[in-house]
Amino acid sequence: FGGGMMRQGWSIDNFEVGRALGKGKFGQVYLGREKKSRFVVALKVMFKEELKKNGVEHQLRREIEIQTHLRHPHIVRMYGVFHDATKVYLILEYAPRGELYRLLEQKGHFNDAETATYVTELASALIYCHERKIIHRDIKPENLLLGIYGELKIADFGWSVHSPNSRRATMCGTLDYLAPEMVENKPHDETIDIWCLGILVFELLTGKAPFHCTDAEGGQMETARRITHISYTCPPSMSEGAADLIRQLLVYLGSHRLPLKQVLAHPWIVANKQDRSRQLTI
Numbered sequence: 001f002g003g004g005m006m007r008q009g010w011s012i013d014n015f016e017v018g019r020a021l022g023k024g025k026f027g028q029v030y031l032g033r034e035k036k037s038r039f040v041v042a043l044k045v046m047f048k049e050e051l052k053k054n055g056v057e058h059q060l061r062r063e064i065e066i067q068t069h070l071r072h073p074h075i076v077r078m079y080g081v082f083h084d085a086t087k088v089y090l091i092l093e094y095a096p097r098g099e100l101y102r103l104l105e106q107k108g109h110f111n112d113a114e115t116a117t118y119v120t121e122l123a124s125a126l127i128y129c130h131e132r133k134i135i136h137r138d139i140k141p142e143n144l145l146l147g148i149y150g151e152l153k154i155a156d157f158g159w160s161v162h163s164p165n166s167r168r169a170t171m172c173g174t175l176d177y178l179a180p181e182m183v184e185n186k187p188h189d190e191t192i193d194i195w196c197l198g199i200l201v202f203e204l205l206t207g208k209a210p211f212h213c214t215d216a217e218g219g220q221m222e223t224a225r226r227i228t229h230i231s232y233t234c235p236p237s238m239s240e241g242a243a244d245l246i247r248q249l250l251v252y253l254g255s256h257r258l259p260l261k262q263v264l265a266h267p268w269i270v271a272n273k274q275d276r277s278r279q280l281t282i
């Protein structure tokens with residue numbers, strides 16, 4: 001299938017289509033298998049009408065341009081694209097262990113070893129993106145999938161695909177991961193991803209986003225205020241090392257956030273990250 005992926009002219013007839021894996025604003029993601037090679041993929045099917053109605057065709061073109069050229073173990077591959085009269089199909093790498101946020105919901109929170117390992121995998125993927133001048137901008141549990149070893153894979157293509165019971169009602173309803181420069185409508189650069197990484201570390205360890213406010217606590221306005229004032233507290237259950245890393249990531253000025261290469265060298269990360277290869281328990 002690999003060699004063939006560079007060939008042009010895929011059509012849905014080349015694939016057997018299986019169960020729906022998740023659905024999004026612009027269509028469904030299905031399990032798929034290329035008939036000749038029997039190679040299993042995820043097929044993301046979007047309706048051209050929907051894309052047009054939402055004015056996202058150019059965004060999709062940009063995402064395809066980016067995604068088809070990224071080759072990294074912690075980024076979901078896009079092998080190819082094809083379309084017919086009514087639909088656009090993305091041929092994507094299938095992540096066998098599903099969505100990170102579902103695992104987080106099941107477990108409540110992760111321990112230091114699990115979290116430091118996810119952070120190592122995510123930081124290496126983001127370093128790869130930033131070297132190519134690509135800012136992800138939307139790092140959060142809903143956009144992260146898990147490979148055969150349980151390793152993390154970034155699965156975002158520029159907008160969220162919400163699986164059936166996605167945790168958050170709407171993407172735009174989620175302020176939790178917005179950086180101060182986004183809340184204040186200021187220009188942003190790749191350090192926005194470092195902010196989101198800080199939010200993610202906190203949420204993986206505690207099960208809650210640091211600035212989240214329920215409607216009773218003041219809702220989105222209060223969340224936005226707490227973001228721009230960096231107003232959060234780490235629970236006593238959190239280790240000092242983790243709190244220190246979070247403190248160096250959730251910094252108001254993007255240029256003062258800990259660079260990703262130094263995240264990989266942080267004492268708490270070095271002390272807690274695990275090697276994945278021994279963890280294939282199916």
Ligand SMILES: CC(=O)NC[C@@H]1CCN(c2c(Cl)cnc3[nH]c(-c4cn(C)nc4C)nc23)C1
Binds near residue numbers: 021
């Ligand atoms: C950002 C995003 O695309 N989120 C979720 C989409 C729905 C399923 N998508 C998958 C994509 Cl794009 C790729 N691989 C997947 N594997 C699964 C999955 C596996 N299990 C056991 N359960 C599930 C679910 N889902 C996918 C993507």
